[in-house]
Amino acid sequence: MHHLFVRFQVLFIRRVPDMPSSKVAVVMRTKNRPLLLARALDSVCSQTYRDWILVVVNDGGDPEPVERLVRERATSADDRIVVVHHDRSLGMEAASNRGIRAVTSDYLLIHDDDDSLHPQFLEKTIQFLDSPFGSRFAGVAVRAVKVLEEIRGDVIVTLHREPYRPDIKTVGLAEMAVSNPVPPISFLYRRSVHDAVGYYDESLPVLGDWEFYLRILERFDIYYLDEELAYYHHRYLKTGAYSNTVVGQTDLHRLYDTLVRNRRLREDLAKGTFGLGALLAIASLHASAANAKKALTEEAKRSVVRQLRHNRVRRVAVYGTGEFADDLYRLLAHNGVETGVFVDSDARLHGKMFHGVEVVPLEEAARRGFRDFAVASFSYADDIAATIALAFEQWNLPVRIFCP
Structure with a gap:
């Protein structure tokens, strides 16, 4: 594996005298975001589980706000905060590594300065990993809540909350x-x-x-605890200190996604093995095909709507009751086209309601006078x-069929 080794200078590391080893070390990466850092510090200080140590890695930012915010929380933190300052930014992963090596612990958590935790996060995750069943896992992931927010002056305003990746029930290497x-x-994780x-x-x-999780899953398992115990905050800013990399650097994410996959695939090819590189390549091809199909399906729905509007159809029978029909119904309603009935060949659905519209067999739709049909x-x-x-x-009846 190829790494970029950087020379750096740590201006100073402030340690509490005779600091004991803690059960869990929380590593917090930050740079010139005092408003978010304050919330993140409070997130750790409010944990019900108390055997923790927090390492704040200031990656090339102004040290004064960091020191001030830490001093203000000295009592609630019981003087268990270590501060590491870099005189220039070394990057997120270097900051993580510096923080991890600054203290000792059994468990680790990477806590970015713009995210936050439920007060029982440490209590419940450590309890799991310490249990007989949990001992077989390298780490435990919890369900995260995606929090959309914006900065208004010196205030963080929450706009919306929703489960992050609600489809996920386990954490597997293939996924x-x-x-x-x-x-x-x-x-x-341990x-x-x-x-x-x-x-x-x-x-x-x-x-x-x-990339780190991939290496873990090559060797070990990760358990998924389906409880909302972490808050993954997003701000839709493309630039500036308060932006998210997942929002503001999407092109960079795509590039390094490809570079990581290429690197591992070349390692497989050099060894003549079918390993993680091959799995990553297959997953990429599968995702590309799925995205292409999704794009074609979305265009197919829009095509049906365009045909109906071009022919000035205001009321239509929609043939189908699946996901396509569900989306098409909403799209039709948005464009002023009424769905008069849904048609389906499955007799078990006849007489039932879909979006408040009756599902009927084809002959019943014809009997009711429908001559315009949208294929869903x-x-x-x-x-x-x-x-x-x-x-x-x-x-012997006329009909117009609007097909994707």
Whole structure:
């Protein structure tokens, strides 16, 4: 594995005299974001589990606000905060590694300065990893809540909250090869993992957490605790100190996603093995195909709407009751086209309601006078269109079919 080794100077490290080793070390990376840092410090200080030590790594930012915020929390933190200042920015992964090596602990958490924790995060995750069942896992990830917010002057305003990646129920290597569903704030892991897989790759300006998780999952398992115990904060700013890298540096994320995959695939090719590199390549191809199909499906829905509007259709029968039909119904309503009935070949659905609209067989739709049909399927559009056309030909009735 190729790493970029950087020379750096730590201006100073302030340690509490005779600081004991703690059960868990929280490493907090920050740079010139005092408003967010204050919230992050309070997030750790409010934990119900108290055997922790916090390492704040100021990665090239102004040291004065960091020192002031730490001093203000000296009592609530019981003087368990270590501050590391870099005279210039070394990057997120270098900051993580410096913080990890500054103290000793059994467990580790990377806590970015713009995220926050539920007060019971440490209590519940440590309790799990200390349990007989939890002892087989390298770490535990919890469900995160995505928090959309904005900065108004000196105030952080929450705009919206929703579960982050609600589809995730487990953390597997195959799923991680597609994309990273685990924000750093939601993952507590054993320090001993670093002895087995190494530290964070300092050559990566982004995606260092994803690359590290891949190395963990090559060797060990990660448990998923389905409780909302971490808050993953987003601000839709493209630039500035208060922006998110996942929002403001999307092009950089795409580039390094490709570079990490290429590197591991070349390692497989050099060894003549089918390993993680091959898995990453397959996952990338699968994701590309899925994204392409999604894009085609979305365009197919828009195509149906354009056809209906071009022909001045104001009321239509929609053939289908699946996901495509669900989205098409909303799109039609948004464009002023009424769905009069849904049509489905499944007799079990007949007479039931979908979006408050009755589901009927094709012949019933014809009997009610519907002559305009929108096909709500991408994969079976031609078959459905042929079924409608043949039936209306047999009934000697005119029909217009609007197909993706």
